[in-house]
Amino acid sequence: MELQAVRGTRDLLPGETEKWAEVEKWGRAVFAAFGYRELRTPLFEHTELFQRGVGETTDIVTKEMYTFEDRKGRSLTLRPEGTAPVVRAYLEHHLGQGEAGQAKLYYLGPMFRYERPQAGRYRQFFQIGAEAIGYDHPSSDAESISMLVEFLARLGLSGLSVDLNTVGCPDCRPDYHRELLAFLKSREDRLSPDSRERLGRNPLRVLDSKLPQDIEATAGAPKTFNFLCTSCSAHFAGVQRHLGLLGVPFELQARLVRGLDYYTRTVFEVKSGRLGAQNAVAGGGRYDQLVGQFGGPARPAVGFGVGLDRLMALLQESGALIETEPEAHVAVVAVGEKAFPRCLALAHQFRRSLFNGFPVRTFLDLNPGRGVKSQMKRASASGATYAVILGDEELAKGEATVKDMVSEEQFSAPLGNVVQEIGARLELKGGKP
Numbered sequence: 459m460e461l462q463a464v465r466g467t468r469d470l471l472p473g474e475t476e477k478w479a480e481v482e483k484w485g486r487a488v489f490a491a492f493g494y495r496e497l498r499t500p501l502f503e504h505t506e507l508f509q510r511g512v513g514e515t516t517d518i519v520t521k522e523m524y525t526f527e528d529r530k531g532r533s534l535t536l537r538p539e540g541t542a543p544v545v546r547a548y549l550e551h552h553l554g555q556g557e558a559g560q561a562k563l564y565y566l567g568p569m570f571r572y573e574r575p576q577a578g579r580y581r582q583f584f585q586i587g588a589e590a591i592g593y594d595h596p597s598s599d600a601e602s603i604s605m606l607v608e609f610l611a612r613l614g615l616s617g618l619s620v621d622l623n624t625v626g627c628p629d630c631r632p633d634y635h636r637e638l639l640a641f642l643k644s645r646e647d648r649l650s651p652d653s654r655e656r657l658g659r660n661p662l663r664v665l666d667s668k669l670p671q672d673i674e675a676t677a678g679a680p681k682t683f684n685f686l687c688t689s690c691s692a693h694f695a696g697v698q699r700h701l702g703l704l705g706v707p708f709e710l711q712a713r714l715v716r717g718l719d720y721y722t723r724t725v726f727e728v729k730s731g732r733l734g735a736q737n738a739v740a741g742g743g744r745y746d747q748l749v750g751q752f753g754g755p756a757r758p759a760v761g762f763g764v765g766l767d768r769l770m771a772l773l774q775e776s777g778a779l780i781e782t783e784p785e786a787h788v789a790v791v792a793v794g795e796k797a798f799p800r801c802l803a804l805a806h807q808f809r810r811s812l813f814n815g816f817p818v819r820t821f822l823d824l825n826p827g828r829g830v831k832s833q834m835k836r837a838s839a840s841g842a843t844y845a846v847i848l849g850d851e852e853l854a855k856g857e858a859t860v861k862d863m864v865s866e867e868q869f870s871a872p873l874g875n876v877v878q879e880i881g882a883r884l885e886l887k888g889g890k891p
């Protein structure tokens with residue numbers, strides 16, 4: 459049998475990984491600007507965490523979790539999402555600050571769901587997410603959404619829309635549920651088998667169905683925002699007002715309910731018309747009950763998760779340019795085997811020196827004695843801006859020949875000084891970060 463990656467998983471190859479790292483770097487920078495700090499939680503947790511957090515009636519918990527028993531018979535689950543683990547860690551390490559127990563945390567890494575793989579849907583996928591715990595003002599929902607939009611804008615993405623809805627709170631949701639259930643019952647025969655089954659457990663889930671049959675059958679369903687209690691209604695109006703203040707365009711989307719049970723009040727998704735069926739790049743919302751549900755104090759919270767696989771596909775497809783930092787890149791070329799040891803040491807010296815705060819990327823052919831022409835070809839293919847050429851002649855003079863790979867101009871520099879010399883020239887060429 460040929461060994462292959464497991465269905466629904468994939469390798470990210472050189473060429474892709476650099477782009478991923480760049481995107482992650484922008485995420486970190488934008489989130490830090492909003493006061494968020496990174497939290498890394500384990501890839502697996504006690505199964506109960508997700509059962510209680512994400513919800514027993516959700517697709518995630520009923521059929522998509524990678525759950526296994528460890529050698530002592532404990533039930534563990536590969537994390538299907540990041541919010542429940544963040545809340546657990548928040549409580550476990552008392553991360554809340556001040557009276558309101560505030561903490562702004564972000565995370566990135568793989569999540570696991572046993573879904574049917576298709577374009578944009580994997581069984582191991584990556585998220586970058588952010589959670590603001592201890593925040594209840596509508597401006598915090600708006601800030602969270604604006605941070606997400608700012609992150610996506612930094613990557614040069616356009617043509618995205620923010621869908622916004624509210625799912626109310628435990629005070630007003632029962633009224634809505636009752637009304638929705640009556641509506642759905644009246645057209646039960648037109649629903650898909652899956653939705654008919656969901657009907658009894660959680661009618662909201664039916665609105666979440668992406669099947670055309672269900673979308674058609676539920677057209678004209680009652681809208682949550684017509685059933686809100688006074689405080690949920692004020693909150694929803696506040697979120698919209700603050701989004702306006704921040705200049706974030708959005709569309710009200712009555713069908714948007716999200717697939718996780720912990721949401722209260724605000725829910726949102728960022729979609730792209732370019733992504734096909736799996737069109738949500740990011741999703742999130744408010745979860746005011748979750749910290750309390752995990753045994754903590756009442757702590758309102760809001761956050762989102764971005765699907766990095768879908769984000770990368772969008773970047774690829776739209777040709778959006780990710781800004782990259784200028785980078786120094788040098789090649790050291792040995793003319794004849796005798797010069798090789800000196801070249802190896804010189805390459806090491808370049809790699810230990812910093813340009814723009816980073817080690818200088820240095821190419822050296824590790825086949826001593828390869829022809830100069832072939833080495834120069836490789837140097838140029840590797841993207842070097844300067845080649846430092848050393849042979850018997852140069853060694854005798856204590857000099858190196860330096861070739862500017864762009865202008866093809868050549869000059870000599872004292873061997874003891876060549877790193878500084880090139881460093882100074884790169885400084886002149888390279889823009890500021």
Ligand code: HAM
Nearest residue numbers: 539541579580583738739740741742743761762763765
């Ligand atoms: P979610 O909507 O389940 O929310 O996932 C967020 C994003 O992850 C989706 O919009 C999508 O881009 C990506 N995603 C989900 N499943 C897959 C998959 N199988 N393959 C590829 N990408 C996928 C959450 O996970 C919540 N924890 C978000 C949140 C944070 N809410 C509040 N705070």
